[in-house]
Amino acid sequence: MPAIAHTVHVALGERAYDILIGDRLLEDAGAILAERFPGRRFGIVTDATVAQTQLPRLQRSLDAAGLLHTPIIVPAGEGSKSWAQLQYVTEAILAARLERGDAVIALGGGVIGDLAGFAASIARRGMDLIQMPTSLLAQVDSSVGGKTGINSPHGKNLVGAFHQPRLVLADLSTLDTLAPRQFAAGYAEVVKYGLIDDEDFFFWLEANRAEIFGGGAARGEAIARCCRHKARVVIEDEREQGVRALLNLGHTFGHALEKDTGFGDRLLHGEGVAIGMVLAHAFSARLGLAPSQDTGRVQAHLQAAGLPTTLGDIAGGVGSTQTLMAAIAQDKKVSRGALTFILTRGIGQAFIERNVDPAAVAQFLDDMRG
Ligand code: GLY
Numbered sequence: 001m002p003a004i005a006h007t008v009h010v011a012l013g014e015r016a017y018d019i020l021i022g023d024r025l026l027e028d029a030g031a032i033l034a035e036r037f038p039g040r041r042f043g044i045v046t047d048a049t050v051a052q053t054q055l056p057r058l059q060r061s062l063d064a065a066g067l068l069h070t071p072i073i074v075p076a077g078e079g080s081k082s083w084a085q086l087q088y089v090t091e092a093i094l095a096a097r098l099e100r101g102d103a104v105i106a107l108g109g110g111v112i113g114d115l116a117g118f119a120a121s122i123a124r125r126g127m128d129l130i131q132m133p134t135s136l137l138a139q140v141d142s143s144v145g146g147k148t149g150i151n152s153p154h155g156k157n158l159v160g161a162f163h164q165p166r167l168v169l170a171d172l173s174t175l176d177t178l179a180p181r182q183f184a185a186g187y188a189e190v191v192k193y194g195l196i197d198d199e200d201f202f203f204w205l206e207a208n209r210a211e212i213f214g215g216g217a218a219r220g221e222a223i224a225r226c227c228r229h230k231a232r233v234v235i236e237d238e239r240e241q242g243v244r245a246l247l248n249l250g251h252t253f254g255h256a257l258e259k260d261t262g263f264g265d266r267l268l269h270g271e272g273v274a275i276g277m278v279l280a281h282a283f284s285a286r287l288g289l290a291p292s293q294d295t296g297r298v299q300a301h302l303q304a305a306g307l308p309t310t311l312g313d314i315a316g317g318v319g320s321t322q323t324l325m326a327a328i329a330q331d332k333k334v335s336r337g338a339l340t341f342i343l344t345r346g347i348g349q350a351f352i353e354r355n356v357d358p359a360a361v362a363q364f365l366d367d368m369r370g
Pocket of ligand 1: 141142144145147244247248
């Protein structure tokens with residue numbers, strides 16, 4: 001009997017799928033896939049780190065269920081969201097003679113989900129994708145909703161496709177081996193859901209942070225709540241024509257900072273989002289939209305979780321305001337030159353503002369570097 005603790009259904013019509021959340025689900029993966037995808041073969045895309053820790057568990061489980069599989073391993077890190085690795089993974093799918101009716105498993109964090117998902121969307125004009133997220137960030141955000149893609153020298157996630165998974169299988173035990181810094185970075189995306197439109201969830205996180213980091217029952221509960229939130233948004237606005245943009249809270253500043261620091265170890269995606277969310281609250285307060293004490297409360301919570309929250313927290317510092325503004329202007333949340341930002345009226349009251357004055361943002365960034 002699989003140890004599924006939470007099931008979240010993403011009701012997208014013919015593209016509907018389940019998110020299964022539970023402890024040690026990788027051990028049940030073979031039985032679950034044999035039942036839901038009988039007769040398929042699987043390409044398992046993963047990175048060199050996850051290949052050491054989680055891949056053998058999945059392979060044993062698939063072997064026990066009599067399912068055929070081929071591993072496809074790329075280097076760990078954001079650098080793998082590249083044209084070169086997209087080509088490598090796509091060619092490896094073809095070399096393994098996986099057919100259109102077979103499936104690609106993304107076993108790993110957000111980088112692997114985005115890369116494998118994009119490869120699945122183009123190999124043989126589209127193959128089924130199964131997300132098996134092994135990082136907190138991937139379990140609460142990137143494995144759900146169908147956004148896939150790679151980075152370009154022009155910016156983050158600028159090349160990609162919408163390609164919904166057929167199943168998301170989130171094994172909570174994979175988080176036990178996650179580096180603390182990676183866990184904290186994923187936690188920024190957890191906090192994001194509270195800040196968008198769920199003040200109660202933010203307060204619950206303030207009360208339960210220690211248990212979530214410690215691995216208690218609150219961890220699974222937090223992940224399920226995030227997935228339910230994301231599922232609701234994706235069902236309403238799959239292609240980000242409107243409300244889905246709220247999920248980008250903190251991301252416009254965050255992506256600019258990631259680009260500025262070279263998409264690498266100096267600043268993880270979730271760390272950029274943490275700083276970006278504090279900046280979004282501070283900028284909203286500056287515009288007279290939100291109470292400034294909310295900025296302090298958000299910052300205190302993220303700091304307590306071990307996250308950077310200011311430009312000064314970034315190792316090696318950041319480039320000029322001009323450089324950051326150029327990155328912001330190239331971000332895909334820009335429409336015909338006008339800056340779109342997710343601003344807020346306070347904790348749990350984010351909204352989309354499509355007409356933000358670039359000069360005001362530049363002045364704000366100047367002031368923020370102290
Ligand atoms: N990570 C934002 C989204 O999926 O829309």
